[in-house]
Amino acid sequence: MKILSRRFYSQNTIKIAQELLGCFLVREYRGKIMKVIITETEAYIGENDLACHASRGRTPRTEVMYGVPGHAYVYMIYGMYHCLNVVTEEKDFPAAVLIRGGINPSPALPLAKGESPGFPLWQRGTKGDLNGPGKLCRFLKIDRKLNTWDLTKSEKLWIEERDSKIKLPKVIKSRRIGIDYAKHCKEYLWRYSLSSRT
Template sequence: MQKPSLIINRKFYERDTLKVAQDLLGCFLVRDYRGKIWRALITEVEAYLGEKDLASHASRGRTPRTETMYGEPGYAYVYMIYGIYHCLNIVTEKKDFPAAVLIRSVRIESVDHRKTNGPGKLCNFLKIDRKLNRWDLTKGEKLWLEPRDPKIKLSKIQKSKRIGIDYAQHCREYLWRFSIKS
């Protein structure tokens, strides 16, 4: 497989997280695993924004785990949940400001959508685990992102409450989950 011609660059990620989250819809998450390449259309994401966001791991400040979120934008933040699943996040905003976009659902051509329609499921399918934590997504190796096809018109972005964050008090109400029809 040839080197990708279009890779989303670091400036794209170094912006307001809510903007980046919505701009990622319709983009492609590309995974090269031992020479096999999948191009996954991003259809659902959630934003996690700053220490004030009680739903974010960073709400408790800098810890060894959250260090990735405080780092440079354009890196992967991968963590394990429930001891079974991995979740893939894309680090956003400037260094030292903790924020990221969780990839919740993707669609891959000729793959049953039920295999990739959840954050844990898509990591399982794309062989994404903590070895890819802090991976630089702008290198065009192993895991990177490519822009939307400008020819394809994006359906209206749906905004809704984030999933599975009942503990986050008032932050539960934020409409920081974004999706497109897929």
């Protein structure tokens, strides 16, 4: 499986946020490999985006967003959860994609009622459903130790391109979550998800 390249991460953030859907987020932890299919993302773009952490400029925390694309931006939220972002666009332009949700496609997972083998992975039931950035990071053992991690090598944390043979459902665009403070920016349709969820 091919690892997403620096070149991929240097593209337009909205495009990346959509193209990450269906890709595999891979975590290597204590010698084990965990893979999750990305099903939900949000774009945070530039200092003019009032929802973006970089809207208040360069700080020690947001420095990574200004750096080379293809690195991880991991921060703690509400004192108890972590959120994983991938840094996008060119160096010195602060932007990132928040990974908000995924599906654990492990074949060991029991199928939910009404599901058959071969059931589309992103329509699987709750057993493998990692809906929410906090839950996703908790499952994949992602915390601030992985902040600034380079995602373009096959160590600890990376993303692999999606299987082109698998047809993805329509991408749903909606408002971003939990950013009521962001004034007009909260109206932007910068949240992207596969159609089994809203």
